[in-house]
Amino acid sequence: MNDLLLKSVRPWGDESVDLLIRDGRIAAMAPHLTAEGVEVIDGKGHIALPGLVDAHTHLDKSLLGWPWYRNEVGAQLLDKIDNERQVRQALGLDAQVQSMRHALRSLAFGTTLIRSHVDIDTEQGLKALEGVIETRRRLCEVLDIELVAFPQSGVMRRPGTIELLDRALALGADLLGGLDPCAIDRDPKGQLDVLFELAEKHGKGIDLHLHETGELGAFSMALIFERIRAHGMQGQVSISHAFCLGAPDWQRTQALIDECAELGVTILTTAPASREVPAIQRLIAAGVPIGVGNDGVRDTWGPYGNADMLERAKLLGLRNNLRRDDEIELALGLCSYRGARAIGHESRRLKVGERADLFLATGETVAETVVTHAPRALVISHGRVVARNGEALLPTP
Amino acid sequence: MNDLLLKSVRPWGDESVDLLIRDGRIAAMAPHLTAEGVEVIDGKGHIALPGLVDAHTHLDKSLLGWPWYRNEVGAQLLDKIDNERQVRQALGLDAQVQSMRHALRSLAFGTTLIRSHVDIDTEQGLKALEGVIETRRRLCEVLDIELVAFPQSGVMRRPGTIELLDRALALGADLLGGLDPCAIDRDPKGQLDVLFELAEKHGKGIDLHLHETGELGAFSMALIFERIRAHGMQGQVSISHAFCLGAPDWQRTQALIDECAELGVTILTTAPASREVPAIQRLIAAGVPIGVGNDGVRDTWGPYGNADMLERAKLLGLRNNLRRDDEIELALGLCSYRGARAIGHESRRLKVGERADLFLATGETVAETVVTHAPRALVISHGRVVARNGEALLPTP
Known part of the structure; x- marks a missing residue:
């Protein structure tokens, strides 16, 4: 057969x-x-x-198949979050259809394993998750998809979200997500306490978006480290973006990186050109597991994403000034078999x-x-x- | 007709x-x-x-048409400079052939105006320039090419280079180039004095590579500003890369940017993802003319360049976090008609x-x-x- x-x-x-x-x-x-x-x-x-691995994307957000979305969104993170909920509702987006379009495009580019965040919020509840779970079911023989229940609109600032995340994990989300406990929720202790308790309750891992830069990001990261130790979740937590690990203060940043290595925290990056980012060679030297993702594909956040992890390997190389052939092969490894290992999956060399x-x-x-x-x-x-x-x-x- | x-x-x-x-x-x-x-x-x-404008490239350096060049070059700028001279000689590169391959690929992508630096050094003398001038002659009815006599290996550190640059300008180079007067030549006063004198003698403009970052770059830039005033060369000088204009000290950097605007200094950028770079929206706000270039195409410096200025507009957008449609159109304008104006050519809207x-x-x-x-x-x-x-x-x- x-x-x-x-x-x-x-x-x-x-x-x-x-x-x-x-x-x-x-x-x-x-x-x-x-x-x-x-x-x-x-x-x-x-x-x-080897099959490519997209370790950070959003299968439910893509506007693939729709007319061009003219982006006139404001500059702040909350502008983009609020705009997205409005557009989603106005268009009547069907997360099952959108995630299928996105997943098949990824597959056509050679991606065979995807970790996708899926928005959970008090407006749409678990609807997007149900849609993406259906896509996962239909594609299960050809594409590995793991899903993160992602509170894009915040946890503490939107009452009812915690209960939805609880139900999302029961429904089939593989990991629990989170987002900027200071900048978005303005209650870092509150958000992180509840997320770690919920993850422990379900025996599932955590993958947190952390856009916070500099000292703010370092602070949030320290709170995350505390809770990894308290809950014994070594090796089960990923931090996506982790811009604070690109901060210029060498000593401060190195301490954070070393603690990631010690606690088995996987860092997931999209290697954006316009932001501070963790330097991949530095993370590797410290023994931190790294995965790479495309993030959104043609969504209301921006038009650049195209689901191609081979192009992402190029962007990772450009961002990290990788010019030698061996360095470029390293970038590709991170976008494929090394990325798979970093998110706890079998290698596929x-x-x-x-x-x-x-x-x-x-x-x-x-x-x-x-x-x-x-x-x-x-x-x-x-x-x-x-x-x-x-x-x-x-x-x- | x-x-x-x-x-x-x-x-x-x-x-x-x-x-x-x-x-x-x-x-x-x-x-x-x-x-x-x-x-x-x-x-x-x-x-x-509108036709694309590549305002900073190196037509003589490309290895297009050759087998893949396996890059194992060292990390320093001088490693790359010395390696390139060795490879050029070992392969017996013909600048006329290489520049024709590169120029035709640019043309196929829609580029109709190119400003190219051409290496002038004491090893090959004016040979590369002669080759690229021949390419320019053959393509003059379909592609505008202007040439910068570029002392890639340094000016003061390699005696005889000044005389070659003098002959290069007489031979048909349109502008005089230069390179990191501190970091490469270690004699900023010496290099800049002789370059400005030579440019004035020939009545030609200047386009200087300035990779120096932070205070060192700011220092070199101040010396350049002094000489623009002394020689009355307002509006005739470009600075390529100008990484120091991406330095985080807002006030210090703003003073440099404002002086560029006052003296009509054009900033040419490739928007590299791995370096500090001048923010294009900040330059525009200050009234600084901006051009954009692809830099090298498949040369010994790195494999990423592909001669496509439309992809460069995308990289410019990614580097400057341009997500809105109007912002992306701005990036394209800089890679086409605005870039043409910035380097002193007729617009082509x-x-x-x-x-x-x-x-x-x-x-x-x-x-x-x-x-x-x-x-x-x-x-x-x-x-x-x-x-x-x-x-x-x-x-x-």
Whole structure:
């Protein structure tokens, strides 16, 4: 069932080999393989790379499939949050449809594992989560999706949100989210206490958006560290964005980074060009697990996101001034198998015995494939062919 | 001669019109135009945008057409400078061939005006300049190229360079270049004195690379300002990169920016994600002219550059956190007609009477065209069709 022999591909840019896929795993990798009764695909000498991992996105927010959204939103975070709820309601957005469009585009680009936040708020309740859970169900054989119950509009400032988050975790969200306990909720102790209690109650991990910069972010992070210790949640907490780890005060920042490493806190970054960001080489040196994400795709927040994690590897390289080939390959690793490990999933390198999640792309070298975010000729996920020439083989709504 | 009627295009994303081009200029722009005996092209409702302007690149450095260059270069600026001279010699690079490849790729992306630095040093003398001048001659009917005699390896630290720069300006370089008078030459007074004297002697402008950050860059900039006043070169000097204008000390930085405005100093940026950079909206508010460039394209410095100024507009937007449609259109303007004005060239907006330098691209809105750096269906330069579907119509060596 679903066995494949992929001829003439160059894993991670190396010499050409054949790749035998059985039961969703790589069964053999060598030149001139043969296998009877198995579908054969000609890889045409393309580079084969491990399935991409989008460790931070928002499947419920995309406006893919809608006319161009003209962005005239204000500059503050709360402007964007309030605007989004209004637009969502005015358009009557269906999170199931939108998340399916977004997920299939990701898959067509070679992403086989997604961690997505989903908005939970007192206006729409669990509606978006139910929609994205349905998308996850429909795609479960070809795409791993884990979901974070995300209080985008705040926790303490909107009574009723806590109860919704509780129900979201019971309904099937894999992790509990949170957002700027100082800047948005203005009650850091309140928000973090309730979130950690709720996560412990459900035995689930936490992934917090932390946009707060400098000392404010460092303060929130210290409160998070305290609660990780108090609840014994070492290795179960991720912090998304973590701009405060890009602050210029070396010593102050290093102490925070070292504590992330000690507590097994995963840092998830989108490597934005316009913000302070944690330097990935510095995090790696300290032993902090790193994942990378595309964040929103064509939503009311901004038009740049396009679901392509190979382009994200390029942006990660540009942001971190990675110019050498080995550095660019590192960026790609973080956007694929290393990112998977950082969010607690099985690695998916191109090795015998590992999962057959991979894609074929043009390019002379791995670095060229990244900097051109080269067209993807073929995507294989969970051992099945799921996309060809940039188009998912499943119908897009 | 070369007259064209371009039917059904949307200038800057507006309603569809026809565009009559005569003698290299836009002669009429209205719905349902007719013209006898004139070639008619169907614009298919594509967005029409003004020709792009690459105000800072290096036509002589690209490795386009060569096998992938595996970058293993050291981290310092001097590592990269020394490495480049070695590679250039080892490969026997021909600046005429390389600049033609680079220029035609730019043209295929819709760029119709380029300011290029060309390395002048005591190893290769004027050889690269001669090659790029030949490329300029061959392309003069379709692409405006202005050349900066650029002492990449330093001025004072390599005796004989000054004489070469003198000859370069006599040979046909349009401007005189320079580079980090402190960090590279370690003799800021010496370098800047000789450069300003040489520029005055030839009656030519100056375009200086200034990578120096913080106080060091501010110091070099102050020396440049002094000499602009002493030589009466207001409005004739550009500073490329100018990272020191991205320094966090607001008051100190504002004083430098205001002095740029007062002296008519144009700031040229590539909007790198990994460096301090001048904020474009701040420069605009102060009245500083701004141009944008791609910098190197696939050279020994790094693999990211690809000659596409529409993608550069996107990177400019990402670096400056431009999310609104009007902000993204501003970024595009800086990469096209505003950039042309900033480096002393005729504007090229899509207006009757202006130059017929334009391209057609897919997209629902201008902002979408930018964020997707959409495929270019057609490029018209100096009134002629020069590229279709991303390929220049002239033969690439």
